Amino acid sequence: MPETTLRAEQPDSRTTGTWIPGRRIIRFGGDYNPEQWPRETWDEDIRLMKDAGVNLVSIGIFSWALIEPEENIFDFSFLDEIIDLLHTAGIDVDLATPTAAPPAWFYRKYPHSRAVTRAGTPLAFGSRGIVSPSSPEYRAASRRIAMQLARRYGSHPAVVLWHVHNEYGTPVAESYDEASVAAFRFWLQRRYGTLDRLNDAWGTNFWGQRYGQWAEVDAPRESGTASNPAHRLDFARFSSDALLECYRIERDAIREHAPQPITTNFMAITCPSVDLWQWANEVDIIANDHYLIAERPKNHLDVSRSGDLCRSLAGGKPWILMEHSTSAVNWQPRNIAKQPGEMRRNSLAHAARGADAVMFFQIRAGQKGAEKFHSALIPQAGEGSKKWREAVELGAEIASLDALVGSRVHARVAIAWDWVSFWAQDLDWRPSVDLDHRERIEEFYATLWRRGVTVDFVHPAADLSGYDVLFAPSLYLVDDDAAANIRAFVANGGTFAASYFSGIVSTNDDVPFGPYPGQLRDVLGLVIEEFLPLRAHETVTLSDGRTGRVWSDDITPSSAEVVVRYSDGPAAGAPAITRNQHGAGSAWYLSTALDGADLDLFVTGVLDSAGVSYAPPSDVETVLRTTDDLAFAIQINHGTHDDGAGLVGHDLLTGSPVTATDAVPAGGVRVVEISGTA
Amino acid sequence: MPETTLRAEQPDSRTTGTWIPGRRIIRFGGDYNPEQWPRETWDEDIRLMKDAGVNLVSIGIFSWALIEPEENIFDFSFLDEIIDLLHTAGIDVDLATPTAAPPAWFYRKYPHSRAVTRAGTPLAFGSRGIVSPSSPEYRAASRRIAMQLARRYGSHPAVVLWHVHNEYGTPVAESYDEASVAAFRFWLQRRYGTLDRLNDAWGTNFWGQRYGQWAEVDAPRESGTASNPAHRLDFARFSSDALLECYRIERDAIREHAPQPITTNFMAITCPSVDLWQWANEVDIIANDHYLIAERPKNHLDVSRSGDLCRSLAGGKPWILMEHSTSAVNWQPRNIAKQPGEMRRNSLAHAARGADAVMFFQIRAGQKGAEKFHSALIPQAGEGSKKWREAVELGAEIASLDALVGSRVHARVAIAWDWVSFWAQDLDWRPSVDLDHRERIEEFYATLWRRGVTVDFVHPAADLSGYDVLFAPSLYLVDDDAAANIRAFVANGGTFAASYFSGIVSTNDDVPFGPYPGQLRDVLGLVIEEFLPLRAHETVTLSDGRTGRVWSDDITPSSAEVVVRYSDGPAAGAPAITRNQHGAGSAWYLSTALDGADLDLFVTGVLDSAGVSYAPPSDVETVLRTTDDLAFAIQINHGTHDDGAGLVGHDLLTGSPVTATDAVPAGGVRVVEISGTA
Amino acid sequence: MPETTLRAEQPDSRTTGTWIPGRRIIRFGGDYNPEQWPRETWDEDIRLMKDAGVNLVSIGIFSWALIEPEENIFDFSFLDEIIDLLHTAGIDVDLATPTAAPPAWFYRKYPHSRAVTRAGTPLAFGSRGIVSPSSPEYRAASRRIAMQLARRYGSHPAVVLWHVHNEYGTPVAESYDEASVAAFRFWLQRRYGTLDRLNDAWGTNFWGQRYGQWAEVDAPRESGTASNPAHRLDFARFSSDALLECYRIERDAIREHAPQPITTNFMAITCPSVDLWQWANEVDIIANDHYLIAERPKNHLDVSRSGDLCRSLAGGKPWILMEHSTSAVNWQPRNIAKQPGEMRRNSLAHAARGADAVMFFQIRAGQKGAEKFHSALIPQAGEGSKKWREAVELGAEIASLDALVGSRVHARVAIAWDWVSFWAQDLDWRPSVDLDHRERIEEFYATLWRRGVTVDFVHPAADLSGYDVLFAPSLYLVDDDAAANIRAFVANGGTFAASYFSGIVSTNDDVPFGPYPGQLRDVLGLVIEEFLPLRAHETVTLSDGRTGRVWSDDITPSSAEVVVRYSDGPAAGAPAITRNQHGAGSAWYLSTALDGADLDLFVTGVLDSAGVSYAPPSDVETVLRTTDDLAFAIQINHGTHDDGAGLVGHDLLTGSPVTATDAVPAGGVRVVEISGTA
16 A cells, blocks of 8 residues: 555544454453464464454564574564464464564674663673664664564554564663763753753752863763762653654654554553653553562552553553563562462453553463563463463453443543653652652552542643642652643642652752742742651651651741641641642642551542542442443452442443442452442 | 503502592691791691691692792792601692682783673782683693692602692682683583574573574673573583583693592582582592581581582592681681580581591681681691690591591482572572572471481482482472483382472473473472462461461372362462372472471471481481491580480590490580490 | 962961961851852852851862863953952952862863772763872873962962862772872882882782782782782772872962962761871861761761861861751761751860861752752751751851860870771671771760760870870771880870770781780780670670670780679680780770670779779760860750759850859850859
């Protein structure tokens, strides 16, 4: 077909009701790497996939050395055969570019293309993820292989999706090789124009770091002590952008020859190194990998949080769970197996948060290499095993959920999420090592989850008009746009609730002139005379008996009212929680780390003040997915007793009616097409 | 003498009754480094050695720079003098090649001969052990100095033994220098023949690691994430072989000119990096260094275990304790001094386990350098000190034990010990960081020790015909030969008892097709559907009340009977311990970590089932050394009250008779030539 | 003025009564780095400084890139303006050379001038402190900029002091670059003359490390295991000397053109890497930076200790507190803010210990760069803040203390302090990792502090004639001069009290022949047969019930009497504390770590035996500063209740009379010009 028409043919929800083209079904499947096994295994694999209801597999992720065994010599026989086999079996293909793992010949020919650590060690071949994203040779080779694949398979009927690379940003996000340094300088020149502006932005007059020539600007390698934070922050930005540029190069090469949607698999809550708000605009559909940290208590909260973040990145549109695990992974200290029912709950929780595809790494467990102890759809124990039977049952259940396709989740409450702020806060020499944006976000999230409040995550400079409440747990960096955005949100009637160490710096980790928090002083109606971080394990008591950890501030309200004060600690007598009327809205400030019921009291107070309803605390996760006509409640009982009654309708999983007194059994799941509530 | 006759003259037990040539005595002495002191000290040293009954010293270990002060310029005056002095004093010489410490000039001339760390740092001169074992210049220089020494001293009457190098594998075993990479490629070419076979063995299709040219294969340097485990395992094998090749080069150079037996001092239970089963075949007599980890409780168990392993390496023949310490060492976090009597108990425990030589590092304590705080036979405090008096007393006692020379220890029970399996299990990304073959072997060993059961250690593919029982505590890697060997052992009536994570992988860290444990499924009569490792500090209860740690499995017996089940935990209700009849024998499987009395119950159950007797638990170590005619019981009371009565005979140490009611005093030792038992 | 007369004009106490030239006042101020702010801020800064009574600021510390923007191109406009502004405001200038932070162009032109870590990584530009002190290019550039500054400002009336560099030895003290290696070899050649002498001093015959050519001697880089300790110790000495040589180069360049006193700011108790006894002779006045470790309990003891050490370095003369903090620093794990009154107590405690200047880092808090969260005289919160008001009040109080200028503190008790011994003791492979000279010195110091005993610190080979008692807590290295000095001190009637692990080695970490402690055997009247270090967390009981930690010895007294014995532990029954009459004096030995009241009993026993008086334990710090005519008692109450009554006079801070029953309020300070005592 003529290339000029390709873009117009990108499938989207306008034409198919789903962002994954083809059949209007929930996708089920996973990564398939058949090159690890002899040819005879493939037929058994496909038979088993069909038994399990697999309808989509990702292939080719690590196949570069097979497809291009020598530079510019291509051999597609492996892919030809496996794609045809899958197509014949009715299984669609998510075709990957293999660019996460350049072949051995590539590094032999271009040894300087290897990533280099901050300490100066070039990473060696033999694991994966060791290429410099700024290597011109890598970019050229990536473009070439992507184009070759698109040319050959762009019109293959099995191929419904393109999967560029794999988990950008892991295992290595920043490279200190020479090509990266050159690219970083170029990036800085575009950002700042003149060296004077860079010197000013980075504050190089401090510690005598002023640059006189562009050639003096290096990557922020290991130095004698703490490096310039603005330098490091810009290098983090640059590194995310360099990876995104790699993605764009491949995507554009594919787009010239193939009409299917193109994506790459994020690690949204796991990989800290890429600013996915930038990336979300560049993919045709959000895809994500999520793995439980097995030993975390209540790690199902991480599933929900991952799903909510993916949906937020997708702007509310459906997304693909590209990888999760059937049971244990292989890279954690203790790779705890999933309990019976846990894989099912995890899978349906992703669906609840908006995923229209539930996929696994990987179809068959490996026998060799670094990940052979990773669980798979087809485990080492084979089709006689309980795990396999659970997989088959899950596949059947997924197939019963096609009515969910294209339905949406809506939220009135948002939590601020900004990778750039995370990067800045995680640099050296902050007021306390106990400052931890991740922990705070998780605790706020958990509080809302237990109250049944579905949240979106949102960049602080993004459109907030759809939300009643914005929580900002430790949002350290707030640039001028974000500050103005938050100010306008509150002025227009929104409710904003920040916790400590928020709004402290602007774009370049620079403290605005005047008292903290310079970026939020006005909206919060207070100044902080001094940070009063607590000692290790120190706690403080609030005047209403609550207990704070980690932090306190010496607050002087300007216009804010004092809600609660400190009874003891370094801020004894001073405000602990304040609330400020700002325009038509209000802004809360919480200056210490509250947990559990103490934080619940704060959060529900904020929700009450905003008129947002919430439920009694519960272990039953209930999420609504709606279309213009229909409402589905996915209910997952993570607790140990039956709970969650109150809905009327029928359960898509069983086909049975649901009455108002029917509870969700402990450990169970139901997907209720709602016809009423109790 | 003509070189062609040299080999025929190697002394061995057939001609002398001892593997150390010369006098039929237990050897007593140690490392002697007189070059550290002015000449006048030497005479005092020799006077003191004679006072203590020293009859063998190792010299020259670090003397390269004195003997060859410039390349190819030799000066033997120092050695000539000290060897003659010793000979005159009637003290035999164990003459070392100094190749563990090439001189400064060597590194100046051949800087690329330095070992390089996995991260790429070349190790610097100034400590020791920094040479690359694959350096051609090092190998040539080693051969030359060994040959020079053999030529000069091969017929010196004082020289009774050759001591090649020092503690191969420590402090550095793996080097990532260019010569090592070249040698590794050559080693791989010999092992695999073709690159296709290497690619298959290593599973390089996983993560896109396929090699297209030999030149692409590097040492497994630090990479972005976990390196290919088969790659690392082969590099560990290669590194052990490279060191062994260095040994062989020197040995062969000596052998051309000298008739005495040749050995090198192992660190059998301490150094994890060399496969001593390979090495044992290449030395004329096993020699070993053992140092207590002072702060370990019951570290006398490590003495016994070290001795049993040395005897096993020696195929039951006597061996040399080449180094241990009179008291504190200098390199541990807290270098705790030995208590009164502890040096004696340690020394005689080694003898109990088959040592016919008890030697120390070192004769005189140093005043300079890195090891001046290491204890010595002649301590800093000199001949007025209690420690010196203890040394003299020990020397006299050792001299009373000559009747032991050449007697043997026999064991009916063996524990599997395979360095290659250890290497494999210690690689990255195992199912649990709590998997620990070393801890498990120690716990099984301690259980048998407390029961008075003397054990051999045995490679799982070695001849098992002499044993009734084989324990395999966490024997992760079992290659096809070993699997067949174990299968045959059980089929022929042996009793095999494996604990968890055994038989999981074969030669190349590859999981055999089908359920775990692929290499032992048949002999154990079960399949493991899934590993169920436990959380940190989690315990599980067995149906008979015992407590497990670390691990459980989801076991489905095929032919095995269930002995005990889990009462709780992730495997609740499933088998915890099984026993399978296989041919004429039986195979036990223990799927969790038991300790103390809980493990004792398992171990004694296995022994009972095999008809192997054992004693009540005791702190008295009793080991039998026998000849065709005589039986000696060495008894060491590690407890705090008198115990161990029941033997009749006389005590070689005191010459006194031993009656059936005579106990071994707390902290005491006796060596009973047995004429009866109670 | 003619250069030849410059030296004669150096101001000193003979002419001005103060070591800081100019006005006879206590100096108050801090580091001022106006280049971080736009020009308009400077006027506000100066207004605020005047409000606070600032009379001295340090400028130019990090201004190299502004002053010499390209090599050999100078632009003094920034300095000209700010110095004139300050002068007009009546604020004196401490003018710094900017050589702690060479500009970016310097590293671009001379990349090999970067410091290199022990592991071989060159440190990168972007923080500070990354230059090799042995770089010839650096030394030339430093000399040039220092000379340029001296030429231009040597006669400026505002400039009263020169501040060379910044905190020599931090963040990096040892560099392993090639220029350092060359300089180290030269340093060794001067120290040893011949390689034979070096080989002997270092004991290179151990471990075969003998050098045959100077070119073989490298810096002691990371090696296979513990490096030669004498090698490392000499490299530490060399590194301190190399930095001192850098200082001398700049000082001499300044002296050619400027008459003011010249100094550099030490970090006396913080930076372990420079031997300040050597440095003290080279500066015209001691200057010091001290920062609280905020989370340490009783960290006011560190203030006192720092002050006593600075006064000792100054030979009793007044010194400058060049930097401390108004509140939190920014580089600790938790940067705890100072409590109300704490800045005042800290400041006056330094003055109590002899400081005639109280200065801060920095005048205004930064908005950019690595230290923006460091507190400052003008905080982020500005002049409306409580912290600013406290600063203004402190400035006024300081201004009331001019009568103190030039007065002196006198001590009868000294504690041995020798950086070289610290370096030696901190090397690898000591008998116990719990050996900790720093902890022991602190505990002895704290005991004396609580008893109101003011101490000097003293090098063990320095003049001891002014002292009654010398404590040596863990003084590991005692060279022959120091041993003779201590011996003479005791023989002449002094009281010496050493704790364990003292006098063990001489100059080159070499153990003298014979029993420990070779350097102190005679004066202590005992020999140690063997060290008996304790296990982790093990304690031992003394016969009088006291509890020891860390250590015990197997002591055999020769002439010493036994004061207390061990009741249990490895030395049970042996002496724990001894006392030896030696000539007219006596020498105590304490062989274990005592704490709190147990150590107090030892220390007061020693003081009693020497006839030195002490007070009941108290939290009130009382220090006397006296002139020929006057006595001032600075009293600081660190406790929580009023205490410290007994003085009669008047309080310089308030101008009010002090009567014998007036206590110092909890948390309060007074400076009493004494007219009598209760």
